[in-house]
Amino acid sequence: MTHQPTETPQFYLTAPAPCPYLAGRSERKVFTHLVGERAGALNDLLTQGGFRRSQNIAYRPACEGCRACVSIRCIVDAFTPTRSMARVMRRNRDLIGAGVTASPSSDQYNLFRRYLDSRHAEGGMSDMSVLDYAMMVGESYVDTEVVEYRFRGPDTAITGHGEGPLIATALTDVLADGLSMVYSFYDPDYSDRSLGTYMILDHIGRARKMGLPYVYLGYWVEGSPKMDYKRRFRPQEHLMARGWLRVD
Incomplete structure (x- = not known):
């Protein structure tokens, strides 16, 4: 046998x-x-x-x-932000993201709860409890981190961390060939800052500094309006039947 x-x-x-x-x-x-x-x-x-x-x-x-559903990844070294993306970066230059150990906190869960209630009240994650959130963030056997975004403070240049309330958060896997954005969320009171776009741009910059070629953005679904934003981060590669295909 x-x-x-x-x-x-x-x-x-x-x-x-x-x-x-x-x-x-x-x-x-x-x-x-x-x-x-x-x-x-x-x-x-x-x-x-x-x-x-x-x-x-x-x-x-x-x-x-x-x-x-098409899996997509941004090509880091070839990426150039559009004018609107450059405006998003300028609008959020008072924020800084700090990578921390993937450990759940009450600040994270409170922000996560506000985000879901505001943006995805009818979604599949809307009934996640604090225990569910703790499992999503803390129970992982892979190399993963949490990037917490806060406003810059007087000691940021020394500590590399922001100060004050948590504005946005990204749960990110560190892969051999890139960063994979597992899930991100932000304070709905700052929706005018385009924080979802900002976090992707920030991760592209992080991957570039780490020498990693890709940022994985999950699935793009043609015909689904809430997925259209992923197509803006070009050039990118789409996983097709014959492998990854570049799309400019």
Whole structure:
């Protein structure tokens, strides 16, 4: 009898559920667990193959007859911000992001809760408790960090950290070939600052300083208005049937 190694990943398929992006369609996902000493290497490999991480699960769409979800990544060295992106950077130059250990805090959860209630009250994450949030941030076997954005203070040049209330947060995986933005959220009172765009621009700058070629932005879904923003960060690569294809 042939025995499978205990660290060989096992993949599973979910039952059909309503698609959160395209009305009238259903979705299925294939997923596996990211646990053990090889979780980081597996996360790298699967992310490069179009998977996304949620807690200790790596998943990707496996919908019958639909390939609308396209995994995309920004090409860091070739990226040049548009005029509107440059304005976003100037508008937020009084903020600074500090990478900290991926550990949940009450400040993070309070901001997360306000963001969901304001922007995604009917979404799939709307009923997440503080324990759910703690598991999302703190229970990870891969190299991940939290980037906390606050206003610059008089000691920022020394400490590298901001001061005052938490304005925005990004949960980010550090991969061998890039940064993968797992989830980000911000204070809805500052929605005029385009903080979602700002955090992506900041991560592109972070990846450039780290010598990493890509920032993974998750899935772009043609026909879904809430996904259109991801197409703005060009040049980028789309994962197609024959591999990653550059889109300028």
